[in-house]
Structure formats: C-alpha cells, structure tokens
Amino acid sequence: MAGGVGSRIWPMSTVDTPKQFIDVLGVGRSLLQLTFDRFGDLCKPENTWVVTNRKYADIVRQQLPDIPDENILMEPCRRNTAPCIAWVSWRIKAKNPKANVVVTPSDHVVTNDVEFRRVVSSCLAFSGESDAIVTLGMKPTRPEVGYGYIQADLGTSSARNKEIYRVDQFREKPDLETAKKYIQQNNFFWNAGIFIWNVSTIVNAFRVYQPSMSRFFETLLPLYGTPQEQVLIDEGFPRLESISVDYAIMEKVSEIFVCPASFGWSDLGTWGSLLTQVRRDLYGNACIGKDISMYDSHNCIVHTTQERKVVIQGLDDYIVAEKDGTLLICKLSEEQRIKQFSGES
Secondary structure (H helix, E strand, C coil): CCCCCCCCCCCCCCCCCHHHHHCCCCCCHHHHHHHHHHHHHHHCHCCCCEEEHHHHHHHHHHCCCCCCCCEEEEEECCCCCHHHHHHHHHHHHHHHCCCCEEEECCCCCCCCCHHHHHHHHHHHHHHHCCCCEEEEEECCCCCCCCCEEEEEEEEEEEECCCCCCCEEEEEEEEECCHHHHHHHHHCEEEEEEEEEEEEHHHHHHHHHHHHHHHHHHCCHHHHHHCHHHHHHHHHHHCCCCCCHHHHHCCCCCCEEEEEEEECCCCCCCHHHHHHHHCCCCCCCCCEECCCCCEEECEECEEEECCCEEEEEECCCCCEEEECCEEEEEEEHHHHHHHHHHHHHC
C-alpha cells in the first residue's frame, strides 16, 4: 500500500513526495524500496503488487522497475485501506485463486529483515492451510499513544502454530494511562497494519461484511487487466465508502489471529519515532546527512542530506531538517505543531 500522503515528517516528506518515496534513513533506498527488498526470496517481483495514487504511479515505476507495470494499481482518489485491499485482492484472485497474500504498508521501517521473513513465512504457512486471517502484533517497548493495539488471548496458541493466538479485540489509540495499563498486562501488541491471508479468505470476508464494495469489484472480473478496468475504477472507486480494513473486516470476522513479533518495527509517523530507529552518538544525536558536526548538543534528530556542511551547537531535544530550500528547526516536544507550520493540508 503506497498511496498515503505521508507528509507528517515535514519538510522531508510532503504531499507531492510522501515519505514512502524518500530515503528517510540515509541508506540510498526509499522506504518503498526497502519494503520491496525486505521480502527477498519470499515474493518474486512478478508477484508483487503496489496500490498507489495515480499521481505517484511514475515514482513507483522509477523506484521499482522490476515490478510489472500491470501490477501497479492506480487509485483515482484516497478511500482508506479497505477499498485499496479489496481491489488488489480481486485482481490477484482473478490471476491466482489460491494465492497466499501479505498486505503491508510501504512507509514503515523494519530493522531485522531476517526475523521479519521468518515470521512472515511462518504465518503464510498457517494462512495457506486455513481460512484464518493473521495480523502481526508488534511487541511494545513503551506505552505508545500513537498506535492502535491488538489484545490477544495468550491462554492457548493455535494447534497448527505455537506462535499464533486468537485476537480478543482491537483497541483504538489510547491515552497515556491506558497505554501504561496495556503494557503491564503483556497481552497487548501494537497494530502494525500487516495482514496475511489466503486471497479467497479475504474476498469472502468482503462479500459477507462489505457486500456493496464486493459487488463493485465482482462486476469487474471479466475486465481485470484490460484498459476498461481503469476506466470503471475511475468512475466507481470515488463512490466507495472511505473506510479502513480494520473497521470494515478485522473487527467483524471470527477467524482472526495475531502473531506477536519483534523485528524492530516502526511506522515512522513522527520525527521522534525516526530518532528511535537510527544510530545515535554518545550524546543521543541522530544525524542523517553527508557532513554534520554537533557540539554541546543532545538528543537531536538532524536530517540535512542536501547540505554540504552543517554545524550545530547548543541544542537539546531538537529537530533540524532541510529539504529543497526549506529549513525546519523545532523542539521535539512541539512536533505536533509542525503541520500548522508547513501549511500542508
């Protein structure tokens, strides 16, 4: 899924170039490319699908040239994750009714790719022999208020996979006190928005719980892969309900499981979250750029990949970021105000 505007890490990411298309970590690969790389031998390029907004399609083609052009689905407008997932599910099912599918956002970070592939492989084996929907639950490292949570029934694991448990319920983003209680209970996990299922399972779930949406994609079955498909998508997609797959499907199905995992995951929704994911010096500073010198500064995140030389003195707990002639200097504690500074909607 690569259609989000992803502009919260401004000015590095904007609505014109969201964070999934940016080398956020300074490693020479965008988050989209790192997501593609992460699957390694698990999924061949011809079996990789990207759903994005029409205006980002050319960027996807440039960054992922190995993916067939027909596997890049262009949404005419934003309609949240349920219509996005429904479209690609019907499209995959038309090509391979027995396909096993992993759905993942393109703008997240994983620091342990080996463990990621191990967990995903295990869950694919599970979903391939059942009608179950599996979601990955990240083992929390702090009482985070910016994530939704999954409450698991850890009393008994699945007979087919000892790492997988039934989901008791999904919980919305909590306040700090509630998040602290979740951490103490040990059966709450961050909802990473990564889902694993057999394509027939998810299509049937849409038919039961989102019949209107499923009828739209069902009528396109004879036209998938033809020019007429995009014409009808452009006409009908904007009329679909804008709803997340969590509300549309996950909170309604009975056969839903969670696999608790720990592979260094972050959704990089804030500069603060980026600070936790990159290497820091002895003073807690994380610097992403060619030539950055820090003096008498602590716990700062500096992202200045376009400057030749940057010198910073006397800052504690600050964001310093530069992109295309725009410079941001902001306290980390005031990060929530960046959107009003940026002028982006």
